[in-house]
Amino acid sequence: MSQVASPQISFPRIIDARVDVELSADGDPRAFIWNRFEHTVIGQPQAVFSRTSWWENDGVPTRIDTELWRLDASRGGEEQHRYDLRHDVDGSWVLALDWG
Numbered sequence: 001m002s003q004v005a006s007p008q009i010s011f012p013r014i015i016d017a018r019v020d021v022e023l024s025a026d027g028d029p030r031a032f033i034w035n036r037f038e039h040t041v042i043g044q045p046q047a048v049f050s051r052t053s054w055w056e057n058d059g060v061p062t063r064i065d066t067e068l069w070r071l072d073a074s075r076g077g078e079e080q081h082r083y084d085l086r087h088d089v090d091g092s093w094v095l096a097l098d099w100g
Helices: none
Strands: 013-023 027-036 039-051 065-075 081-087 093-097
Touching: 027 065, 027 093, 039 081
Parallel strands: none
Antiparallel strands: 013 027, 013 093, 027 039, 039 065, 065 081, 081 093
16 A cells, blocks of 8 residues: 655744845845845745734724735855745834745
8 A cells, every 4th residue: 555645734933033124126125134144035025915903902003904025035055945024014124934
């Protein structure tokens, strides 16, 4: 009896660290600094907006959507990873997830 290999399920690793982000002329992330190393974006990053549950907080929305960027990036010549960068309302950037 042959065994069927089950697909590898990949769960993201939560990072939640502030990072410095370099933007292209179009406003897309093109590189970010994490743990003192520059990670260069490979290909076209994808903007993803998720609706926040503003009614669960104080009931007054300051921002309805959260701006996320899903992108592939590499540090030097190392293997590329998929990351989610969050652009917060105060203008800061947070490396939210490392998808591996």
